[in-house]
Amino acid sequence: MKVIIKIERGRKDGSILIIGMAILSFLLVFAVPHLFQQSPENKVTDKSANYSAALSLAEAGVERVIWELNYGDISTWKGDSTSRTLTISSYQAPASDVIGDIEIRVEDPDGESPQVKSTGRVAYTSPLAEGKTARVYLERTTRVELERNGYNWVCSFPQKQIQIPASRVQGSTF
Amino acid sequence: MQQPASKRKESTIKRKKREEGLTYIEVLVTVVILAVVLIALLSCFVHGFNVLSRIKQTAVATQAIQEELELIRNMSFNDILTLDSSFTNESLSLLEESTGAVNVEDSLGDDIKKLTVSVFWSYRDIQMRKDVVTYITRKGINRK
Numbered sequence: 101m102k103v104i105i106k107i108e109r110g111r112k113d114g115s116i117l118i119i120g121m122a123i124l125s126f127l128l129v130f131a132v133p134h135l136f137q138q139s140p141e142n143k144v145t146d147k148s149a150n151y152s153a154a155l156s157l158a159e160a161g162v163e164r165v166i167w168e169l170n171y172g173d174i175s176t177w178k179g180d181s182t183s184r185t186l187t188i189s190s191y192q193a194p195a196s197d198v199i200g201d202i203e204i205r206v207e208d209p210d211g212e213s214p215q216v217k218s219t220g221r222v223a224y225t226s227p228l229a230e231g232k233t234a235r236v237y238l239e240r241t242t243r244v245e246l247e248r249n250g251y252n253w254v255c256s257f258p259q260k261q262i263q264i265p266a267s268r269v270q271g272s273t274f
Numbered sequence: 275m276q277q278p279a280s281k282r283k284e285s286t287i288k289r290k291k292r293e294e295g296l297t298y299i300e301v302l303v304t305v306v307i308l309a310v311v312l313i314a315l316l317s318c319f320v321h322g323f324n325v326l327s328r329i330k331q332t333a334v335a336t337q338a339i340q341e342e343l344e345l346i347r348n349m350s351f352n353d354i355l356t357l358d359s360s361f362t363n364e365s366l367s368l369l370e371e372s373t374g375a376v377n378v379e380d381s382l383g384d385d386i387k388k389l390t391v392s393v394f395w396s397y398r399d400i401q402m403r404k405d406v407v408t409y410i411t412r413k414g415i416n417r418k
Contacts, residue, residue: 116301120308124315131318138325145329149336149404156343156408163409167386170413193390193405194377252413 143226147238150222153199154240157191157220161204162244162255164188165216169246169253174209184209200237214246214253328397331369335393335404338365338374342391343406346376351412354378354387361391369395378410385412 164186168174177184188202200222207215219241226234246253342361346354361374372395379388392405 117304117307120304121311124308124311127315131315131322134322135318138322138329141329142325145332149332152336152340153406156406159415160407160409163386163411163414166414167382167409167411170411171383171385191407193392193407194379199405199407249413254413255415 147224150224150238151240154220154222154238155242157200157202157222158218158240158242159220160191161188161202161218161220162216162242164202165204165206165214165218166246166253166255169209169214174206177206177209179209181208181210183207212248216242216244216246218242324398331395331397331402332404334365334368335372335395335402338363338393339391339404339406341365342374342376343389343408346389346391346410347416351385351410351414354389354410366393366395369393371396381409386410 165174168177174184177186179185184206186204188204191199191202193199200220203219203221205217207217219239221237221239224236224238226236244255246255248254341363346357349357355378357376357378359376361376363374366372366374372393375390375392375394377390377392379390381388387410388407389410390405390407392403395402
């Protein structure tokens with residue numbers, strides 16, 4: 101009895117590789133944008149956290165001015181009666197890395213409405229191509245005008261509220 | 275000149291055997307190629323999801339710190355002096371083994387304090403930390 105084994109070859113050869121590669125290519129279409137998206141997202145989140153720290157430093161500067169005017173002596177700061185400045189370097193959290201610097205400028209410190217400009221600055225290491233990094237500073241600035249409330253200086257915010265036309269308000273973010 | 279029938283049969287069987295073996299090798303090579311590419315691709319995905327997880331945790335920690343800082347800024351100065359050294363809020367429950375800490379430190383005088391709000395959490399057995407530092411004064415921002 102003759103047993104004939106017929107092996108069909110030709111167009112089906114290597115089809116598993118082709119199908120596999122097609123599936124992987126399909127996955128790659130999703131993977132590549134996913135990978136490229138991570139780096140900017142990571143940067144944005146880190147920057148956002150550092151900007152938040154910088155804003156707190158800027159507010160700390162305003163608090164410092166209020167304290168100096170109420171309880172301290174602002175005349176020890178650099179400058180004259182038109183403007184005085186103070187820089188606090190390496191403002192640090194306990195048992196932590198350096199948080200950043202504060203640069204404070206007070207216009208008309210001896211007048212009736214001293215204007216404070218306080219800038220919080222936080223160091224941020226930005227990754228660049230080819231394994232290099234750039235050390236940049238993220239800044240947030242707070243500007244306030246101080247006013248007298250009895251014997252004390254306090255922080256006054258604008259009394260006029262910003263009116264937003266109803267037609268421009270969309271969604272429920274407010 | 276024709277080969278004898280027995281030799282022809284032998285060479286046909288040899289060829290068939292070689293062809294069958296070649297198919298196995300093809301499959302093996304294919305599987306290896308696909309496995310290498312698939313592992314590379316999967317590791318990309320795993321790395322990506324880890325990065326996204328870390329991003330989310332950093333954002334949550336920052337938000338928790340901001341919330342706590344705003345709450346403290348709206349307290350009276352005397353209440354701030356008696357604050358608990360730890361805090362908790364809803365955002366912190368999203369972080370693994372998280373704790374919130376508030377540290378009120380003496381600074382230049384009795385009416386000004388250095389305030390540090392920190393969040394600690396664990397990420398893959400690595401201790402993570404975020405801090406925000408500021409000054410709080412008796413007649414400062416939000417306190418008339």
